[in-house]
Amino acid sequence: MPAQPACHISSLFALEVLDSRGNPTVEACVTLNDGSSGRAIVPSGASTGCREAVELRDDDPARYQGRGVLKAVANINDLIAPALIGQRADEQRRLDRLMCELDGTDSKSQLGANAILAVSMALTRAAASHHHQPLYRYLGGSNAHLLPVPCLNVINGGRHASNNLDIQEFKIVPHQASSFAEAIRMGEETFHALKTLLADSGLGTGIGDEGGFAPMLTSNEQAVELILQAIEAAGYRPGEDISLALDPAASEMADTGGYRFSHSDNALRSADEMIELWQAWLDRYPILLLEDPLGEEDWAGWETLTRQLAGRVELVGDDLLCTNPELLQRAIDRGVANSVLIKPNQIGTVTETLDCVALANRHGYGCYLSHRSGDSEDTFIADLAVAIGCGHMKTGSGCRSERVAKFNQLLRIEHELGSQASFAGRGTFRTRSA
Template identity: 25%
Template sequence: MEAGGRRARRREAAEYYRGQQVPERMEEALNALFPLSPGDLYGELANYLSKYSKAPVICKLVGRKVLDGVGQPTLEVEIYCTVKNYEKRICSTVMSCHSQIPENALPEKIEADEKERNDTVNTAVEWVNESLNTMLRDLEPTDQCQVDKMLGEYFTNKVEEKKKIQRQEEEEEEEEATLALPPRTPSPATPPGKKKSAKTGKKSSVAERPIPPADPAEPVLCGSLAIGGTSLAIAKAGATISHIPLYSHIALLKHEQESPEEMTLPLPMVTLLNCEKMSSSKLKLVKEVMLIPPVQLSLKQGIERVLDIQKEMTRLLESPGKMPGPQPADGKKGKAQNSGKKSLPQFLKRISHLGCLTTGYDDVEQLLLVMQTACSNIGLELGTDVYLAINCAAHELMDYDKGKYEILTGTFKSPDEMVAMYGELIDKFPFIIALIDPLRKEDREQWSNICCALGSKCYLIAEDAATCISKLKTDQTINTPVCSGVVLKYVNETKVSDLIEVTGILDGQRHITILGSPDGESSDDSLVDLAVGLGARFIKLGGLSRGERVTKYNRLLAIEEELAKNRNLRETKLEFVAFAEESQPENQLSDELPPPEQA
């Protein structure tokens, strides 16, 4: 009887829950517990369970040859990951090439450079699609340190292979040369008592002091673009997988996964003029003239101000007859004395590869006076409403036969005289707050002198000395003179971890970091996220023309808007280091720029 009763109750229960009653009653219960719609509820449940699913891993790397902003070949790296058992394309990055073929180079040189670039890009594509694709498979894209460690080991092995091949080739050449040498015949001896006659003629001109020879160029391993391109692509993939912007991902990597409460935006060094040589003569002291907006302006306001100055400069250079002569100083900071009427710089009607106007000039003062006039015409004052930075590119000025810098055609100055000249320039034009590469990196003594003389008045920046980030990481003194800061460029075998480590070292030494855009730039805007995430003081992107340049300024504006919206934006401060007063307390080592006068 008991068994029959149990069977009857079971049949009643089955009838009760038959049909649509089960899902309806489940939904009622769930709605009581969680006031969400069924779709939202199931979505929340999926998100909750996804935390316990397998983390996305790299399943494929794809490398391909593409064109950069000036039509030269470069490398693109794509990252594919396995996400919830499905292969998914996550992101891609396009590398920039640091090398730029000179415009006045010989045809043979141009052909050789183009062949070398094609070879290195083709080799990089091969590395990505074969070795790196296999090596990094099944790694998590968020594990940047492990990926970069493996990339570094792979690159080191390639360097060793290259050295081994070179040694074998040298040994073979020596053996061939030894076999081909004719038998040696003794040379006639000089009669006793008779000295060898000295060569007659004019005495060769000797420099006042022997200059250090130029350091040999750092060799670039063919295919090294693959290392930098893959490391950056992995960083972008890690940010995408973590659902955060790349700059936040970089900041977490730098601060050991602790998110900074506030972030600063790097101040833009916007290139206004690219001062190219007008003939076969050497460059004339200034390669780039850059504008730096004051820190009190938002980035958007600063860019708009630079655009206004650019428009007025274009108008003046295209219509020199309409330009009034520079006015004498009225006592305000930033005004220079009128050095007399001079013809206007020659204007070239084209945009440089740097995305700015090109011009030629007779001397630096002439150029600066024209810029003062342009600012005055639109109601701005240099040194108050906007500042200047000058890229001197001194390594392009050295005449090694004379041992001096040729600052103008036929005008030569020794390294010591260059220091004195810059002192006079900054005194006369105090609105110049940064000099980039005012001397060669080899002139270390003069770098120390200029930093002691001008370090409290402007930034003395090394760019040419800091191109090899991986070597700076292991030895911060290599090729780097005493300076206020360095320009870092993400090129060749640079890895994200290297960049993070080097900027950490520079921060500890109270150096400023500037992220710089290479000559052969691409449309990839990752450089901006790197600069923000690393906390760089400045960013050097070129001018406000050309798509590959403007894309990065637009990205910078977007980040500013996002940080301001989230109230994570901290105001930047500009401070100069007084190198001559190193014995002073820490809080007296710097001089802050005066704030611009705002209405």
């Protein structure tokens, strides 16, 4: 029997490994018949949209409080591997579709999106290795060169911290840097200035799930004020060198008839009152981006929000859109949002992730690439950011190794690109109208 040409899958297996919370997750490992290989670990979210692809868990209370992933691992080893071994690894779209067909559900609930995505990412890495290309170039082509503005989540609240803040992420955006390396330096200097400021004020410097500080404060506004002080203490100008981005994660605030800030004033606000609140914050603070400022079911509220604020700020749909091309098309048709958060594990394959990016680009929507709160040392999204040229991404704060691993990979990519590298800052971080 003649030997298969190179780039065919010779082995595929999966393991149960751990994420940054110490919860199980899936790692897939692919080897090709020329010895090239790739492996990938999928992340897991805490604040999740109801339309996300299904993360398969074992629900066995005797293991990891029911959060084990042995079913997903077995689905790779027993079902996906026999279907893929012998196939060409660089036929990404066909293999991703084959896995989706093998699953047979719209939500990937049969095999698990965590199983399918782990294999999809590992295949991409193995194919890139076979073609002797870095991952960002294999995915993005020879012109992939744009380094993203990092949005550092310096104060955590909501589902990401055990404190009294309703807003889930308070982020700094060092957009006026001349390079990614300089942006990281500016961000880290501000992060450490904030730590000193909190400590000097007698406030806690413990951290939340994504590496941001998680102090008990008097209000959500106090978090913003402290960050602005930290920017100045680090020697930068709020709104000129470093601006702000917020993720209210409003779906987590949804209550009968509106939204409730249950951690602070406990007030129930209508969608219109929430819009008024964000408008007042935009008037008062240098905010460039609002992610999920309204809930995932509140499409009418989002329409009003977009009409009123899209010219002033980037309005990002996360739970609303779930990296799903069908949901994004609905938003485009209804004039909702002007940017989509990109999280590969929300949709479940590399191909569908790239399809969502392509649809956003065709219609002038921004793409804001993201990690998950339960992440790992895997740096796939760092390469993906450069491949798609998204211009900005969030991958945590200024500490925790699973967060800075992505920063370090982007620093390596910038160094490798040398004079070909461009940074998406220097005043180019701007809102796209819907």
